[in-house]
Amino acid sequence: MSLTERIQKDMVEAMKAKQELRLSTVRAIKATLLKYKADNMKEADEATEQQLLKTLVKQRLDAKEQFEKAGRPELAEKEAAELAVIESYLPQKVSAEELETVLAEAMAETGATTKAQMGVVMKAAQSKLAGKNFDGKALSDLVKAKLV
CATH class of the missing domain: 1.10.1510.10 (Uncharacterised protein YqeY/AIM41, N-terminal domain)
Structure with a gap:
């Protein structure tokens, strides 16, 4: 439907x-x-x-x-x-643990280590989360916290 x-x-x-x-x-x-x-x-x-x-x-x-x-x-x-x-019409939200896992994978794939590379990591993480319900601000904050 x-x-x-x-x-x-x-x-x-x-x-x-x-x-x-x-x-x-x-x-x-x-x-x-x-x-x-x-x-x-x-x-x-x-x-x-x-x-x-x-x-x-x-x-x-x-x-x-x-x-x-x-x-x-x-x-x-x-x-x-x-x-x-x-x-209630959106898919179930992505858990914090799953967000952490996806972010770790994205950082490993891109090899990003500095805040200057935040855009690359965000793009990779968002492509992995395509079609899922996640909070973009939470993802952004998490990326900022992980990158030096």
Whole structure:
């Protein structure tokens, strides 16, 4: 079942169950997919769908952080709930151990040892993690910590 079909099915279920938050979040996902289709005149492939969902996740994380800084916990909780719904459509997140392993392999392949070579290591690690759900900032921080 494609993501679009799954979104449509989940939207109907949320309507029937009167789950307002879930319904609005699923509608936002559907709108993002439809906007991509209209802008590019083609359906999004699986990798593009994942990238669009990751963009939505990043937006929710940023909004949540801003609401917390502004002292608006009720809005931060809403963003966190939307975040959980969006993440349910992404593959399981890569564990910290797996991230460490992939990074070690990338560093060994590239032979990088200095921070000047960070881009090379990041590119190698990201290619190994293609199609998986991982936090790019966490990967970047880990690379910075490993390189001298």
